[in-house]
Amino acid sequence: xxxxxxxxxPRPSALLLRRLAALFYDLWPVLALWMxxxxxxxxxxxxxxxxxxxxxxxxxxxxxxxxxxxWLVAGLYATESWRRGGQTLGMRPWRLRLQAADGQAPSRALxxxxxxxxxxxxxxxGVGFIWALFDRERLTLHDRLSGTRLTKL
Numbered sequence: 703x704x705x706x707x708x709x710x711x712p713r714p715s716a717l718l719l720r721r722l723a724a725l726f727y728d729l730w731p732v733l734a735l736w737m738x739x740x741x742x743x744x745x746x747x748x749x750x751x752x753x754x755x756x757x758x759x760x761x762x763x764x765x766x767x768x769x770x771x772x773w774l775v776a777g778l779y780a781t782e783s784w785r786r787g788g789q790t791l792g793m794r795p796w797r798l799r800l801q802a803a804d805g806q807a808p809s810r811a812l813x814x815x816x817x818x819x820x821x822x823x824x825x826x827x828g829v830g831f832i833w834a835l836f837d838r839e840r841l842t843l844h845d846r847l848s849g850t851r852l853t854k855l
Contacts, residue, residue, distance in 0.1 A: 718834045720796045721842070721852060727792030728780070735779060736772045743768050773821065781813040797855040808850055819844035 747758055758765050783790040788799040788807070800816075802808040808816070823830025823844050830843035837846065845851060 717840065717854075718831060718842075720798060720854070721831065721834070724790070724792040724796045724798055727795065728790050729792075731791055732776045732779060735775045739771050739775050740768065743771070777814065777817045780817050781810065784808065784813050784816075785810060793852075798852050799855055800850055800852050803849045803851055812848060812850060816844055816848035816850050819847050 743758065743764070747756075747764070758768065780790055783793075784800045785807070788801060793799065800808065800813075802812060820830065820842075823842065833843040833846070834840050841851065
């Protein structure tokens with residue numbers, strides 16, 4: 703009689719430097735999207751009767767709307783990329799894939815939760831990323847709180 707087959711071991715979580723490199727790669731398509739959104743706001747601002755040399759005033763409602771729009775467009779890029787194949791453009795060369803903690807494809811709500819928590823993590827000086835250095839499974843704080851896993855392929 704043959705011994706029982708061992709359960710497959712899960713792939714290890716992605717290393718922090720890989721995650722940060724993928725995030726750096728993703729900065730470029732996101733910057734392009736932000737430029738597009740900003741151009742649309744600038745055209746709209748000019749068509750609304752403002753001189754073409756005038757800028758949107760700092761801390762005005764319109765500037766906050768511009769920042770929110772940029773955040774949402776970046777979120778659409780990330781969440782749709784994760785939903786369609788588990789990877790953004792920056793994750794592909796680093797061979798990273800996002801999945802739910804149970805190994806299945808995450809829901810849209812879960813992906814937006816991860817995106818929001820990841821944003822907060824970055825805004826807090828990367829504390830959520832540094833968390834991965836001390837986590838026993840090498841998960842970032844936004845992975846842990848959202849129930850997602852970034853794994854190496």
